[in-house]
Amino acid sequence: xxxxxxxxxxxxxxxxxxxxxxxxxxxxxxxxxxxxxxxxxxxxxxxxxxxxxxxxxxxxxxxxxxxxxxxxxxxxxxxxxxxxxxxxxxxxxxxxxxxxxxxxxxxxxxxxxxxxxxxxxxxxxxxxxxxxxxxxxxxxx
Numbered sequence: 001x002x003x004x005x006x007x008x009x010x011x012x013x014x015x016x017x018x019x020x021x022x023x024x025x026x027x028x029x030x031x032x033x034x035x036x037x038x039x040x041x042x043x044x045x046x047x048x049x050x051x052x053x054x055x056x057x058x059x060x061x062x063x064x065x066x067x068x069x070x071x072x073x074x075x076x077x078x079x080x081x082x083x084x085x086x087x088x089x090x091x092x093x094x095x096x097x098x099x100x101x102x103x104x105x106x107x108x109x110x111x112x113x114x115x116x117x118x119x120x121x122x123x124x125x126x127x128x129x130x131x132x133x134x135x136x137x138x139x140x141x
Contacts, residue, residue, distance in 0.1 A: 010058075013043025013051035020052035024060035031060065039063055039078055 008014060020042070021028040034040045035050065040059050042050040052060075059081070066072040066080065 010054040013053045013056075015052040015057070017042075017050050017052070020050075020057060020060070023052075023057045024064065026060060026064060034060065034063060037074060037078065039074065039081060 005014075015023065017028045017031055021031055024031070031040070031042075031050070031052075035042060040052075040056050040063065042052045042056050045051060063077055063081075066077050067074070072080070
C-alpha cells in the first residue's frame with residue numbers, strides 16, 4: 001500500500017495514469033477504457049490529464065476481480081458499482097435521519113419536562129381504577 005502525503009486522504013487525486021496502472025495491475029489503455037465506460041472516474045488536471053486517488057485504485061482492483069475472478073461483464077460491473085453507491089447514499093441518509101429523530105425525541109422529552117415543571121400542583125396524578133366514582137355536591141346551607 002502506498003503511504004499518503006500529509007493532508008491527503010483516499011479521495012485525493014494524485015496518481016498519473018501510468019502509476020495508477022502499475023498500482024492496479026492493469027494496462028493504462030484499460031484504465032482509459034474504464035474511464036470512457038464510466039466505471040472509474042478519475043480527477044482531472046487543468047490540462048485534462050487523469051489523476052487517480054487511492055479509492056480509484058481500489059475500485060480498479062475490484063473491477064478487475066469481478067471481471068476476471070467472478071466472470072461479470074463490464075455492464076454488470078457498472079451496475080454493481082452504481083448500486084453500491086446508492087447503498088452508501090442510503091446508509092448516509094438513514095444515519096442522518098436517525099440523528100434527526102434522536103434530536104426530535106430529545107426535544108420532545110425536554111418540552112414535556114418543561115410542561116411538567118410548570119404544573120402548580122393543581123393536577124394530581126391518579127392511579128387508574130376500574131371503579132366508577134360519582135360526585136354529588138352537597139346543597140349549600
